[in-house]
Amino acid sequence: DGGITQSPKYLFRKEGQNVTLSCEQNLNHDAMYWYRQDPGQGLRLIYYSQIVNDFQKGDIAEGYSVSREKKESFPLTVTSAQKNPTAFYLCASRNKQTGVDQPQHFGDGTRLSIL
Amino acid sequence: EDQVTQSPEALRLQEGESSSLNCSYTVSGLRGLFWYRQDPGKGPEFLFTLYSAGEEKEKERLKATLTKKESFLHITAPKPEDSATYLCAVQPAGYSTLTFGKGTMLLVSP
Numbered sequence: 411d412g413g414i415t416q417s418p419k420y421l422f423r424k425e426g427q428n429v430t431l432s433c434e435q436n437l438n439h440d441a442m443y444w445y446r447q448d449p450g451q452g453l454r455l456i457y458y459s460q461i462v463n464d465f466q467k468g469d470i471a472e473g474y475s476v477s478r479e480k481k482e483s484f485p486l487t488v489t490s491a492q493k494n495p496t497a498f499y500l501c502a503s504r505n506k507q508t509g510v511d512q513p514q515h516f517g518d519g520t521r522l523s524i525l
Numbered sequence: 526e527d528q529v530t531q532s533p534e535a536l537r538l539q540e541g542e543s544s545s546l547n548c549s550y551t552v553s554g555l556r557g558l559f560w561y562r563q564d565p566g567k568g569p570e571f572l573f574t575l576y577s578a579g580e581e582k583e584k585e586r587l588k589a590t591l592t593k594k595e596s597f598l599h600i601t602a603p604k605p606e607d608s609a610t611y612l613c614a615v616q617p618a619g620y621s622t623l624t625f626g627k628g629t630m631l632l633v634s635p
Contacts, residue, residue, distance in 0.1 A: 414568075441621060452529070452612070452625035453569075460621060468622065500568050504621075511557050511616060514623065516568030 412437045414517035416501050421522045423488065423495060431486045431520045433501035442484035443502040443514060446470060453500060459484055460506065488522065496524050527552045531613050531626035538603055538633050546598040546611055546629045554618030558596050560589050561612040563628070569612055572598075603633045 414435045423429045433442065441460045445453040455468030459478040473492025478484055484503075488495045498521050502514040528551045538544055550558065557576050561569035573582040575591040582589045586607065588599040598611055610630045614623040 416568075443622070445625075450534075450627065452627045453614075453623075454625075455622055458622060502568075506621070511574070513559055513571045513574055515571060516561075518568045519566070521566075 414501060414503055414515060416499075416517035416520050418520060419518070421520055422525045423522060424525050426490045428487055428489050429522070431488070431499055431501075431522070433484045433486065433517060434482055435484075435501075435503045435517075436482060437503055437505070437515065438481070439503035439515075440481070440506040441504040441514075442478070443504070444468075444474075444476065444484070444486045445500045445502065447498040447500060447519075456486065456499075495522055497522060527615060527617055527624045529613055529615055529624050529626035531611075531629050533629060534627070535630045536632070538600075538631070540604055540633055540635050541602045543599070543601045543603070545600070546631070548596040548598070548613030548626055549594060550596070550613075550615045552615050552617045552624070556616040556618045556620070558591055559614045559616070559623065560596070560598055561614070563610045563612055572611075600631070603631075605633050605635050607631065608633045 417432045443458040444456040457476040459465035475487045500519045501517045504514045505512045530549045532547045560572040563569040573589040578593045590597045610628045612628045614625040
């Protein structure tokens with residue numbers, strides 16, 4: 411079945427460590443997005459990419475980095491500069507090829523915690 | 526600045542007790558308004574897209590409506606399996622990103 415796969419489901423980070431969250435989609439979607447969700451908060455946009463080898467900062471990009479080397483993959487690195495990384499991270503993708511704006515579809519998230 | 530406010534924050538209903546969730550928005554030109562359902566520990570699941578005032582969409586016990594300032598998600602005769610957090614998001618004209626509200630947590634008791 412087509413969909414968005416995020417891994418791992420749970421991740422623990424030590425102080426000063428960078429960690430990378432994986433997001434893979436087989437929907438042939440052009441656009442991909444990373445969000446952070448904190449308890450009682452809405453989803454906040456970290457980075458997004460509308461085409462391979464190009465990406466833009468969202469509202470809370472500081473302490474995060476991304477790459478988009480392949481259409482199917484959009485990994486997110488949480489760097490040691492992100493001082494409060496504990497959150498639920500969601501990846502989404504969207505089909506841009508049709509004329510009507512299509513909805514974003516989400517993976518099932520990665521929960522990141524500090525050791 | 527684009528803003529989305531959802532109310533109430535939490536809602537508890539008895540099975541069969543109909544109600545509505547509200548999503549008020551401020552945006553400089555609306556491209557689309559999206560409703561999602563999110564179960565605990567899962568990613569949001571897409572429900573509806575609304576594009577213009579007066580538009581309505583239905584799916585099973587859910588009906589979404591849109592005005593120029595707000596959207597309502599009406600739940601008719603809810604069942605316990607409708608328990609979830611419902612998220613509203615807006616896409617401003619000229620942008621490909623969404624601004625999300627904080628959600629309404631719905632609990633339907635048998």
